Amino acid sequence: MPTEPIAAYTNRQPRTKNEDGVHFVQDDSRSSLLANAWYSTSDLAACLRVNASTLRRWRTARPPQGPPFVSVSERVIMYSALDVEEWLHSHRTVPRREA
Template identity: 70%
Template sequence: MPLESITDSTNHQPHRTEDGAGSRSPILANGWYSTSDLAACLRVDASTLRRWRTTRPPQGPPFVSISERVVMYSAQDVEEWLRSRRTVPGGEA
């Protein structure tokens, strides 16, 4: 069964910014996930994402620390991270 795009998740959509008339920075043009939103999409516990972030060196998808308690994940970065971890059975090692 093919996996749906992380941005096509039925219950958890990335946070989107209001569309400004050309005033939006490219980094804000994509969807963003909170830790709990991304954990639900990846079907892991939020503590797993926190552990990945605090491991040295950090593991998991790229993240942005907004504040001490707020961390966000770009939908585009998460999709790229997932693609980089893809394994094709029978493919070259």
């Protein structure tokens, strides 16, 4: 089962020049959606160790559940690695220590 995203995340930040010709690094990691990793439904299901039908059920629930997604077409759904990571962090449970 593949566990790697379809598009590899690039850690390189684009270098640009300002009006004076001075190079600087653009520090906006969300500036380009395509610079981030993207998962198909089957790839994300493999990473999360759930069935692909679980992701489909989450998407079609009202209100929608699961990580945010993009409908590229009627049959193609993609998930941003950044969105999945944020979703996982928001669902994290930290058990309390008993005193």
